[in-house]
Amino acid sequence: MSQLSNRKNRLLIIGPLPPPDMGQAYAVETLVQARQLHNLFDVKVLDSNITGRKLPTAMFRILRLFLSYFFFLFIFHPNIVYLTLGQTTKGILRDSLLILSSYLLRIKVIGHLHGGGLQARYRNSSAFLRFLMRTSIGKLSVGIVLGKSLVNQFHSMLSSERVKVVNVTYWGAESSSISLSLATTRRRCAYLNLLFLSNVFPSKGIFDCLAALSFLRRRDVPFKFVLAGACMPEDGYTAQFINRRIRTFIVDHELENSVVVYGRASGDEKWKLFQDADVFLLPTFFALEGQPASILEAMYAGCAVIATRYRGIPDLLEDGENGLFVPARSPETIAQRIEWIWRHPEWLQETCKRNHLKVVQQFSPERYLKNMIHVFYEILNN
Secondary structure, three states: OOOOOOOOEEEEEEEOOOOOOOHHHHHHHHHHHOHHHHHHEEEEEEEOOOOOOOHHHHHHHHHHHHHHHHHHHHHHOOOEEEEEOOOOHHHHHHHHHHHHHHHHOOOEEEEEOOOOOHHHHHHOOOHHHHHHHHHHHOOOOEEEEOOHHHHHHHOOOOOHHHEEEOOOOOOOOOOOOOOOOOOOOOOOOOOEEEEEEOOEOHHHOHHHHHHHHHHHHHOOOOEEEEEEOOEOOEOOEOHHHHHHHHHHHHHHOOOOOOEEEEEOOOHHHHHHHHHHOOEEEEOOOOOOOOOOHHHHHHHHOOOEEEEEOOOOHHHOOOEOOOEEEEOOOOHHHHHHHHHHHHHOHHHHHHHHHHHHHHHHHHOOHHHHHHHHHHHHHHHHHO
């Protein structure tokens, strides 16, 4: 790093910026706003976010993205292009054009994978798309994944020595006015506070969480469940349909007095929900899941976590130590784990302390930035 620190290199960042509230968008925003990065690099940014936009607007933004990209390649001429990688067919086609264009101009590209569905997409794609993925992703100088459990995502596309692990982090706690100084102190109250906070896809396990509540009532476990997040379309179902199904389930199972549907939460609202919760639930089997930032946020706020042993989640949790694993699509097991926590308040107290300390020590935003800058300079030195 020392041999390059005296001159300012040019860095082009391509990735989504919030809204919507997604871990990937917050990760890109953290880089874009980092003063330390701007002190070391001349930084330009292209927002690749077209989520939820109508087709004409989306097409216009995609066209503008490509035109802006080629403008920066020839005028700004970056030393490094940092690109967040897509996992859908459209995203892969887009990334292939961006990567190969940079490669032809001898510009180094770092591809950051904020998910865990790339390898499955590769295996299930046509021969042509697999060839395109090998050809383009194989030209990356480095591929970044979020945890050790995800290094196989680039298998058959990128050599293992060019795959780096940079752990995800929690976002925005320092800028919140909510004090988390008491996050590690959990007082026994008359019920257990349960929280689901994520973009509400069915495959994030929301209906398994709701079904688990019915089992809890039969087991005489007192609880309050907060469902926070925006409903998102999935598998042909609209967001409106998913929202109606959630509310119908609550009424049909007489859970109105125990469940709060909060809607989207961000900033202070989000951290207040984390602060008030005892147990965070995320029994996800989401196809594009990587290493959910929401789990780290819950741990930072001092929550115990119940989640699936899926994709990069085992890099964050150790079963029985700082969380509990459940199989996917298993509401009764979720209920059993919640009941166990209710019967063991001393475990909850110690777990909250361990989770907060682990995140502060291993997954801080400062550490994330330091690791990213190290990767940038490693590429420049090579």
